[in-house]
Amino acid sequence: MKITNLYTAAGFGDVSHKSLLVHDSPYFKVLNFNFRPGQGLPVHSHDLEGQVSIVVLEGEGEFRARDDARLPARKGDVLVCDIAEPHGVIATSEMRVLVTIAPPI
Amino acid sequence: MKITNLYTAAGFGDVSHKSLLVHDSPYFKVLNFNFRPGQGLPVHSHDLEGQVSIVVLEGEGEFRARDDARLPARKGDVLVCDIAEPHGVIATSEMRVLVTIAPPI
Numbered sequence: 001m002k003i004t005n006l007y008t009a010a011g012f013g014d015v016s017h018k019s020l021l022v023h024d025s026p027y028f029k030v031l032n033f034n035f036r037p038g039q040g041l042p043v044h045s046h047d048l049e050g051q052v053s054i055v056v057l058e059g060e061g062e063f064r065a066r067d068d069a070r071l072p073a074r075k076g077d078v079l080v081c082d083i084a085e086p087h088g089v090i091a092t093s094e095m096r097v098l099v100t101i102a103p104p105i
Numbered sequence: 106m107k108i109t110n111l112y113t114a115a116g117f118g119d120v121s122h123k124s125l126l127v128h129d130s131p132y133f134k135v136l137n138f139n140f141r142p143g144q145g146l147p148v149h150s151h152d153l154e155g156q157v158s159i160v161v162l163e164g165e166g167e168f169r170a171r172d173d174a175r176l177p178a179r180k181g182d183v184l185v186c187d188i189a190e191p192h193g194v195i196a197t198s199e200m201r202v203l204v205t206i207a208p209p210i
Contacts, residue, residue, distance in 0.1 A: 001170055001190060007181035023185045027156040028133065028207040030183065051132040055203060057162065057181070065106055076112035076162070078135065078203070080128045085106060098160060098183070102133040102207040 006032045006057065012094060022098075029104035033097050035061070040090035043068070046083045052101050054079040054087070059095030064088035111137045111162065117199060127203075134209035138202050140166070145195035148173070151188045157206050159184040159192070164200030169193035 002023065010020040010032055017039040022030040033041065043064045054063070056077045063071040063079055066086045073079070073089055081087050083105065089097060107128065115125040115137055122144040127135040138146065148169045159168070161182045168176040168184050171191045178184070178194055186192050188210065194202060 001168075001184065001186040001192065003168065003176060003182055003184045005179060005181050006183060022183050023156075023158070025156055025185075028158070028205070030158055030185065032183075051128075051130055053128070053133070053135055053205065055160065055162075057160075063106075063108065071108060074110060076110050077108055078111060078127050078137075079106065079108045080130075080135065081106040087106065100133070100158065100205050100207075102205075 006096060010034055012036050024104055028100055028102040031099045033099065035091035035095045037091055037093055041088045043086045043088035045086045046105055048083050048105055050083045050101065050103050051080060052083050052087065052099060054089055055098045057096040057098055059091060059093040061089055061091040061095050064090060111201060115139055117141050129209055133205055133207040136204045138204065140196035140200045142196055142198055146193045148191045148193035150191045151210055153188050153210055155188045155206065155208050155210065156185060157188050157192065157204060159194055160203045162201040162203055164196060164198040166194055166196040166200050169195060
């Protein structure tokens with residue numbers, strides 16, 4: 001059993017976002033990303049089996065999807081999609097997200 | 106791609122906690138639980154392969170573990186453990202948690 005506190009473990013960065021590998025195992029990978037406004041994960045995808053969840057812990061921004069689609073990303077939102085489907089997130093405020101990838105890549 | 110907002114999807118219950126199945130697939134299962142003080146998930150385990158994460162989105166309480174161990178559960182905490190390892194969580198305030206199980210059980 002392992003407990004990590006995301007609010008004390010990782011801060012924010014002006015030059016680029018801060019990230020923290022919370023957990024990696026054969027079952028899933030868990031990552032925390034903290035973004036300042038304008039920072040984020042550009043739309044990307046991997047030609048692999050599996051799914052990803054992105055949980056907005058704090059702040060807001062936009063999820064990015066196929067064909068440059070933009071969807072509001074608010075505190076408490078959970079996005080789930082295939083790893084092979086284009087996905088991303090860009091912050092418009094200070095934003096903390098938790099990403100889970102199963103199986104890990 | 107599917108987006109669920111946990112703050113609008115599920116509330117709290119006086120008689121028992123409220124839960125929401127956010128996602129279920131061959132890769133992982135994602136569940137939201139909202140607890141009032143005293144509510145929670147008692148210590149339990151399953152004799153199965155896999156791991157579980159419990160993220161505290163709001164509020165506080167205690168994680169419960171083997172041998173009745175109690176550990177503080179605060180906003181931003183992420184607990185990860187084997188499904189076969191005893192684990193639980195009890196709220197001491199209104200508390201929102203997100204549970205991810207991989208592979209799903």
